[in-house]
Amino acid sequence: MNKMKIGVTGGAGYIGSHVVLSLLEQGHQVIVIDDLSSGSMKNVFSDESSYTFIQEDFSSEKGLKTLFDFLPDVVFHFAAQKAAGVSMQHPEHFSKHNIRSTLKLIEALSQSECGNFIFSSSAAVYGKPEYLPLDEEHPLRPLNYYGFTKQCIEENLKWFSRLGKMRFASLRYFNAAGYNINNQIQGIEKDANNLLPVIMETAIGKRPILDIFGTDYDTKDGTCLRDYIHTDDLAKAHLLSMEYILKEGKDLFVNLGGAKGASVLEVLQLAEEVIGKKIPHRFVGRREGDPPALFASSEKAYKILGWKAEHSSLKEVIESTWKVYFASL
Numbered sequence: 001m002n003k004m005k006i007g008v009t010g011g012a013g014y015i016g017s018h019v020v021l022s023l024l025e026q027g028h029q030v031i032v033i034d035d036l037s038s039g040s041m042k043n044v045f046s047d048e049s050s051y052t053f054i055q056e057d058f059s060s061e062k063g064l065k066t067l068f069d070f071l072p073d074v075v076f077h078f079a080a081q082k083a084a085g086v087s088m089q090h091p092e093h094f095s096k097h098n099i100r101s102t103l104k105l106i107e108a109l110s111q112s113e114c115g116n117f118i119f120s121s122s123a124a125v126y127g128k129p130e131y132l133p134l135d136e137e138h139p140l141r142p143l144n145y146y147g148f149t150k151q152c153i154e155e156n157l158k159w160f161s162r163l164g165k166m167r168f169a170s171l172r173y174f175n176a177a178g179y180n181i182n183n184q185i186q187g188i189e190k191d192a193n194n195l196l197p198v199i200m201e202t203a204i205g206k207r208p209i210l211d212i213f214g215t216d217y218d219t220k221d222g223t224c225l226r227d228y229i230h231t232d233d234l235a236k237a238h239l240l241s242m243e244y245i246l247k248e249g250k251d252l253f254v255n256l257g258g259a260k261g262a263s264v265l266e267v268l269q270l271a272e273e274v275i276g277k278k279i280p281h282r283f284v285g286r287r288e289g290d291p292p293a294l295f296a297s298s299e300k301a302y303k304i305l306g307w308k309a310e311h312s313s314l315k316e317v318i319e320s321t322w323k324v325y326f327a328s329l
């Protein structure tokens with residue numbers, strides 16, 4: 001496809017950096033706006049001819065001006081708060097960053113020459129599944145405020161599109177995990193909350209113990225089932241989604257998952273095998289807002305984008321993550 005100018009918020013973050021890497025590999029010109037509140041300088045690339053990094057809040061006047069002065073053809077929006085558990089204690093952080101700041105970006109985009117937006121949504125928009133695997137037609141009833149913030153933006157995107165202001169793809173990630181298989185991304189998360197980073201931090205001694213949230217769910221071993229999807233697979237889906245909205249001129253809501261559920265205990269056991277040592281853990285109560293099981297139907301992604309997960313076996317996900325955490329020692 002033609003080489004394009006791409007604006008990326010949160011491009012120094014975990015998923016954003018994987019997507020930026022793929023965009024650069026395809027020869028696009030990229031500007032990343034990231035305030036490094038959770039992103040990492042380690043995820044900032046040095047290819048100066050096609051990559052510009054600006055440390056700034058994307059929603060500030062300066063951030064928005066810098067982004068749209070670049071005249072992007074497409075904007076990818078990753079910068080957001082994502083700890084679903086924290087969103088239940090501090091909804092105000094999530095309304096500010098995930099809703100208000102994102103609306104500022106959408107407003108600015110709708111008034112610019114750029115009419116194409118790729119949004120990082122989440123499986124959290126669905127809430128407790130009425131059936132599994134989850135497809136895109138499933139009702140949206142988020143169980144946590146984080147999921148609501150994503151749903152709220154999706155609703156706004158529908159309106160802005162209907163009113164002729166933009167095209168968009170909203171990508172509903174299941175549990176993003178793993179690191180670039182060619183080892184080109186090394187930044188680890190600052191305030192890890194997700195299962196795999198927490199397991200890794202426990203393995204390298206950065207935290208003393210892993211808490212397993214809930215053992216009385218109606219699942220095979222009592223712990224929650226999730227659909228872990230490799231970030232390289234996610235990155236590929238972003239590029240395909242961009243091509244789709246540009247070529248077809250249509251909006252897209254799509255699940256990105258591997259259609260397999262793994263329990264917290266299965267992840268822990270395989271991580272212990274890969275790492276080659278026991279990881280201290282204890283069983284504690286449920287975390288508020290956690291549905292028992294979540295996994296995706298990826299049929300639509302396959303049908304519409306020709307996408308399917310290629311690197312998302314639990315083993316590949318854990319091995320690639322361990323490489324990065326081990327190297328950080």
Ligand code: UD1
Binds near residue numbers: 173195213224226
């Ligand atoms: C949530 C969102 C998901 C989002 C992700 C981003 C929901 C339902 N899902 O994923 O859409 O993309 O956040 O961060 O809101 N666990 C432990 N101990 C820990 C950490 C996690 O037992 O220290 C368990 C959790 O209870 C859960 C599983 O591991 O059952 C995965 O948790 P996590 O990695 O935090 O992701 P989700 O909450 O599933």
